[in-house]
Amino acid sequence: MYAVMPPEGVLESRLPNFRATRARVLAAPALGARFAQILLQIAADGGMEKPRCDSLQHFLYVVEGAAELVLDGATHRLTPGQYAYVPVACAFRLRAADGAATEVMWIQKPYQRLDGVAAPAPFVGDAANVAAVCKHTEGRTWQHLLPDELGFDFAVNILAFEPGNYFPMVETHVMEHGLYMLEGQGMYLLQDQWHECWAKDFIYMAPFCPQFFYATGWSRAAYLLYKDVNRDVA
Ligand code: UGY
Ligand code: MN
Secondary structure: OEEEEOHHHOOEEOOOOEEEEEEEEEEOHHHOOOOEEEEEEEEEEEEEOOOEOOOEEEEEEEEEOOEEEEEOOEEEEEOOOEEEEEOOOOOEEEEEOOOOOEEEEEEEEEOOOOOOOOOOOOEEEEHHHOOOEEOOOOOEEEEEOOOOOOOOOEEEEEEEEOOOOEOOOOEOOOOOEEEEEEEOEEEEEEOOEEEEEEOOOEEEEOOOOOEEEEEEOOOOEEEEEEEEOOOOOO
């Protein structure tokens, strides 16, 4: 199962504890996903009314503009490509910064603890400082935005493709994906259908959905990819 969602078709929601904010819900348990992914379009005077502290873990990635994040008592100004990880029971508050609108991708997931493994601590990062690793083929890179540690039960990676570059094989795996196209364009094979995708499109891929991508157009293509990892599956 999968869902391809161009931005113009994703109707807006209003969420509790937010003011002057349009929420585009891209993935949620209602879809069968074990996480939620929401694009927040926050007006200049918008954002969370009060801090939030709950039983979910959160990942926030700034897509446009600048956001002010208060995390665990410290204030951060985050710009495109900068992001934060918020563990369970950690207070945070997100608002627009600099008196201008901002767009933030928000991922929420219940945490699956592992006996004997410490839960991750909150942190703020910048994709510009994350190494781009070439794993299989030239012209195709991965950036792992979260540390490769067993404490994390999900990963968020940026995959980038030079024009014409592609996966070495069709993948089919137990992990599910939330994919947000950051730049460029390409063709996605999902199950047995081809879909053309552009920047700002979203794709949900359920576990075991066959998937393959190649970049088209004249500039590189890149996407932000959520994936569940590091836990038993039975
Ligand atoms: O890591 C992944 O599962 C990745 N190669 N999948 C994808 O980009 N659809
Ligand atoms: Mn995959």
